[in-house]
Amino acid sequence: MLQDLRFTWPGRASFGLSVPEFWIGQGQSVLLLGESGSGKSTLLSLICGIVTADRGRVEVGGCDLSTLGAGARDRFRAERIGVIFQQFNLLPYASVADNIQLPLRFAPERRNRAAPEEAAALCAALGLPEGITGTTAGRLSVGQQQRVAVARALIGQPPLIVADEPTSALDAAAQDSFLGLLFDQIAATGASLLMVSHDERLGARFDRVLRLADIASTERAVA
Amino acid sequence: MILRLALGSLLARALTVGMTILAIALSVALFLSVEKIRTGARASFADTISGTDLILGARSGSVQLLLYSVFRIGNATNNVTWQSYQDIASRKEVDWIVPISLGDSHRQFRVMGTTQAFFEHYRYRGGRPLEIGQGHGLKDLYDAVIGAEVAATLGYAVGDPIVVSHGLASFSEHDDQPFRVAGIIGRTGTPVDRTVIVSLAAIEAVHVDWRSGAQIPGQATPVDRIRQMDLTPTAITAALVGVKSRLQIFGLQRWINEYPEEPLLAILPGVALQELWQIVGVAESALVAVSAMVVVTALLGLMAMIFSSLNERRREMAIWRAMGARPATILGLLVLEAALMAAIGAVLGLALLYAGLVIARPLVDSAFGLWLPIGLPTARELSVLAAVIGAAAISSLLPALRAYRLSLADGMMVRI
Structure with missing residues (x-):
């Protein structure tokens, strides 16, 4: 939940973002539509606690991020949020298993929640071939990499999944099956999902579809 | 992880x-x-010389004495008279004494006159004796034993003739009395490798017809006569001394340094080596x-x-x-x-x-x-x-x- 939020990038007065109010209910899936450069990524950084707002509140799971220090926010992110990027999600030199378990390294509570075989189980549930966990991530196809990224976001059942255009690197057919798998898994864990995209066609599966322009206003100096 | x-x-x-x-x-x-x-x-x-308790020479500096007597670098300022040498050799503390006579050369290498005792008492690298790899030691008056580097550089083998030059880097040769390579010493890594060793008597012999650094014109004593002459030297350059008991080293050193007849210097090789290393260091x-x-x-x-x-x-x-x-x-x-x-x-x-x-x-x-x-x-x-x-x-x-x-x-x- 975001309230009366205002943010400017430090040192870059040219871009500011303000969000009067934005919230996601528990277990809800929300698609946030916006053109590139509209401040989607900035919003995600705020929600993940990588940057802090100049004013207003960012509350995730009842915790006000602005009350936390930088280290505590990093820890909070590791414990409570699963992140999926557009592409190049994985450490290419590490094995699939290490990639999936990476967030657990920084989140002891989430590590305790995760079952020992969870990485392999998630891989199987996401339709990845058996025995893939030992493979080096850089050798996988883009589609497989995105599914491994989903497994990494889901491991240890964080209450919020944040996805930044995870399907943009996939073709239409792959997009559909990818979203199917993603929604199945999120439904299984009961997590909330916030996905940002510029692609309106994805909207059908989501509980709510919002446009960034409707919830936030951006300020941009004329170049 | x-x-x-x-x-x-x-x-x-x-x-x-x-x-x-x-x-x-x-x-x-x-x-x-x-x-x-x-x-x-x-x-x-530090292993260049071991087993020698004192080095004795004319009074100069300890590093200088070490340099010319052991490393054969530079020249002696003065000689030690045979009389003084005899006096010291007869001291009861002295276990052995090896005279060294320097001053002549062969090509770029120094010639050292000494006695057979040198081979018995000179030690290097923690007590290793010199080993004559080929041939034998000094037997005849005109025998020369050469170091490994001399043999390698000049391509000498046992039996080859050697002519000793008078002084260092000089053109006057003792060519009337050629030497013969009698033996070659195995490589030691010490200045011995670069030395031509002859007997003390041979040094005297080649200088029979010489006075004040030049050959007396027209005088050439035949070799047969020289062999019958008394070739006891009148002076030597330095001497290596071994004492019977280590406790006596300092006493003997003091006695030599205060020797009234002639200004002499006795040094402890280990101490002088240390001093020298500080310069090289x-x-x-x-x-x-x-x-x-x-x-x-x-x-x-x-x-x-x-x-x-x-x-x-x-x-x-x-x-x-x-x-x-x-x-x-x-x-x-x-x-x-x-x-x-x-x-x-x-x-x-x-x-x-x-x-x-x-x-x-x-x-x-x-x-x-x-x-x-x-x-x-x-x-x-x-x-x-x-x-x-x-x-x-x-x-x-x-x-x-x-x-x-x-x-x-x-x-x-x-x-x-």
Whole structure:
């Protein structure tokens, strides 16, 4: 939940973002539509606690991020949020298993929640071939990499999944099956999902579809 | 897991990482081998003469006396009269005494007149005696025993004739009385290798017709007559002395130094060697400094390599950050990678050193008479390795701090 939020990038007065109010209910899936450069990524950084707002509140799971220090926010992110990027999600030199378990390294509570075989189980549930966990991530196809990224976001059942255009690197057919798998898994864990995209066609599966322009206003100096 | 990921990250960049590690390994090997050669040279230097308690000569400086009597560098300021020599030789403390007479040369090598006792009492490298590899010792008046380097440089074999020149770098030759190579001494790594040894009597013999450094015109005593002459010298250059009991060394030294008939000097070879090494030691420090700079250069290369990798790894940093890694973790990761590279480089360098030692040791020994010990790494060598790893970690802090700031600024968003 975001309230009366205002943010400017430090040192870059040219871009500011303000969000009067934005919230996601528990277990809800929300698609946030916006053109590139509209401040989607900035919003995600705020929600993940990588940057802090100049004013207003960012509350995730009842915790006000602005009350936390930088280290505590990093820890909070590791414990409570699963992140999926557009592409190049994985450490290419590490094995699939290490990639999936990476967030657990920084989140002891989430590590305790995760079952020992969870990485392999998630891989199987996401339709990845058996025995893939030992493979080096850089050798996988883009589609497989995105599914491994989903497994990494889901491991240890964080209450919020944040996805930044995870399907943009996939073709239409792959997009559909990818979203199917993603929604199945999120439904299984009961997590909330916030996905940002510029692609309106994805909207059908989501509980709510919002446009960034409707919830936030951006300020941009004329170049 | 972090260690495994760091190793994986290094493996993924095998080529650049390999080159950096190789540079570190080579520089470490160079540094360690300079250390080895330095300590080896120092030990070998100190081993030039052993078993001799006192060196006796005309009064000058102790380093000078050591230089001309043992290293055959420079000249004696004065001689010791045969009378004084006899006086000292007859002292009850004296166990043995070997006279040395210098002043003539053969090509670029010094000729040393002495007695058979030299071969019995001269010791090097912790008590090793001289060994005559080919031929025999001084038997005939005109026998010469040559050092290994003399034989190797001039291509001499047993039985070859040698003509001794008067003085050093002079054109007047004692060609009326040629010598014969009677024996060749095995390589010792000491100045003996560069010496032509003849008997004390032979030095007298070649100078029978000489007065004040020049041959008396028209006078040439036939060799047969010389052989029958009394060839007891009137003076010698120096003498090596062994005493019966170590306790008597200082007493005898004092007695010689206060000898009323003639100004004499007796020195302890070990002490004089130490003094001399302090002079030579400057070059030694320069050598260490240069090889240390090579190590520094390799570490700078490591730093440059990390710097240049930062940009392509920003994406990776963003992943780490998104997974909840703190900027400090990213800093630590880079420092860990640098330390790992340095550690691998250090171990590889050590392996290179030992491989080099095994191959080069016999060659160095035969070419320079320098014996390099192969043993477990010394505490000093280990501390050098630790210092290299520590320095690598410290030098990686600079790029790591940059990564820290980049990852703070980038957050999870890096657009590639």
